Amino acid sequence: MGFVSVWFILFCAVAVLLYYTLPKKWQWPLLLVASCAFYASYDLRYFGFIAVTTVSVYFAACRISLLRARQNSYFQEHPELEKDAKKAYKAKTKKKTWAWLIACLLLNFGILFALKYINFFIGNINAIISIFSESKIPTFDKLLLPLGISYYTFKTAGYIIDVYFGRYEAEKNIFKLALFTSFFPTLLNGPIDRFPLTAPSLFASHSWDEKRTRFALQRIMWGYFKKVVIADRLVVAVIAIVSDPEKYTGVMVAVGALLYAAELYCDFTGGIDITIGVANLFGVEVSENFLRPFFSKNIAEYWRRWHITLGTWFKDYTFYPLCTAKPVMKLTKFCKNKFGAGVAKRVPIYVASIVLWFGTGAWHGASWNFILWGMGNCLVILVSQELTPLYKRFHAKHPNIDGKWHYKTMCIIRTNAIMCCLRLFDCYKDVPTTFKAFGSIFAKPSFGLLTGKTFLGLGLSAADYIIAFAGILLIFAVSMIQRRGSVREMIAKKGFAFRLAVFALLFAVIIVFGAYGLGYDSNSFIYSKF
Amino acid sequence: MDKIIEMLLQLHPDIDTSCDSLVDDGILNSIDVVTLVTEIFNEFDVTVPASEIVPENFNSASAIWEMVSGLMDE
16 A cells, blocks of 8 residues: 555545544554554565564663663662762663663664665675685575665664663553554655654644644645656656666766656655655654755755755764764774874764765665765765865855855755765666766767657657656745745635645646556655665 | 863854854754864863763753763763
8 A cells, every 4th residue: 555546545534534533542542553554555474573673672662761760769769879889880770771772773673684684795795705616605585675664673773772861761651652663654755753753743632623634635745746746757767767878878877867866856755745744634743854955055964954864863873872982982082192183083073974874875775886875975075074174265265155146056056966976876776887877977978869859768758858847847946935934834824715726736737747557656665665 | 161162163263152052053063063072082081972962962162061061070
């Protein structure tokens, strides 16, 4: 039951109807039942995996909370304890809570690794072995990859790390934790939510709210528009270009990269719009995942505005813990004595950035393409960081340039050009092909390929290009308006007739211009594969 | 406290040291925060645990100093 199906719409309609007619105390249990039903509609075998994650995280988190509560009551019962004795007790508790945390993370990331990365790992081992002998380790043919495993594993890992850090107490009701883990709108595309942000609205009682429902439906429609009118149309041309790298070289690689940027944005943000809209129908707030990323003026800013919840997850649970880890601090001290303060202050940043971007790359997929994509992002960000003094000198020389529209536009174009180049790793089947395609842009631009015949040979008609281009222009216009405030609030201030017309128009556009049927796969979301 | 202000000024010479939303307003990014943590380690021999790296502890010079003082007392 994908997002783009009549069954999903009916499923949501029935769930909403029951949600607001049943007694309020049954609202969150109903969402749990609905999430189970949604999950079951994909594959019943997935249940085992998500159940193991929920149960293991529940028990480990409760254990950590209990150990910390015991420590606090011990301190209260023994106010006479001296500082050293308290320190020793704290260290003992910390050792135990650390053991629970690590055991839980190893189990859950172990499952993720076994299902998602084991064949990639074996493939690399075999490549090394092949240098010395002909024997090979067999790979696993039929590995299950449960729906949303990357999302729920990261979400629950964040939850238990926060409990370990003492940021909040463990949830005592296992069914509530199960709902947080499996809340059905978030299983396909995320976001990777934080427990304290989602839980209050997830478990609260909600009354029907006409404005909230209207806003939610508008958001869902906007998501469908991006997905079925633009993304599902452009994907045909993107696949045609990247699957024939011998034919489509030079400037067509750049065209493919631009089309892919639009497709990826519409596919992922469309999915997230549907997710947030459906969650809002039930009064549930989930995190925003995008903030007009294509308006970013540098790569670091881009990553603060694109897939925000993944970026903040890696920052909070990988980057900071690694930077502050004792071995890294010791290394920093060693480097300060040996090479000076300049090198020392870079050590934690470099170490943590490399691990963070390796992880981000691997999260997207088990292939060297994604890992190199991550490393490419890391390289660009670290080089930018190193060039900071140069930028500062430039800005000191031109103090008002930041506010000039042409400078801002140049920065935005530069950021998007770099991101388009890096995204080529997503598109092509392997690393050598990616480099070859990228190299051909400069070595053999082949501008002669920019003809109507070439474009029409990509599987799309002239009408398809016009619809997609008009759709992109509309998204751009809406993004520009969004800078001044919520578009839905602006629409809400207009009269009923205007609101109805906007809704009906969007609905008609989705129905008439949506890319359905033979050759299209509306239920396939790029980010649901991650 | 003066040392913390000095660290902030070294990072961003034009920073408003009385600002109380350094992280929330995007004046300090994650790399700045880590640089501060490293400087704190070098200057005060205090390791700032990852659990303490939250915006509230880095939003102002006084918040940073409060956190460092608390960690030194532990």
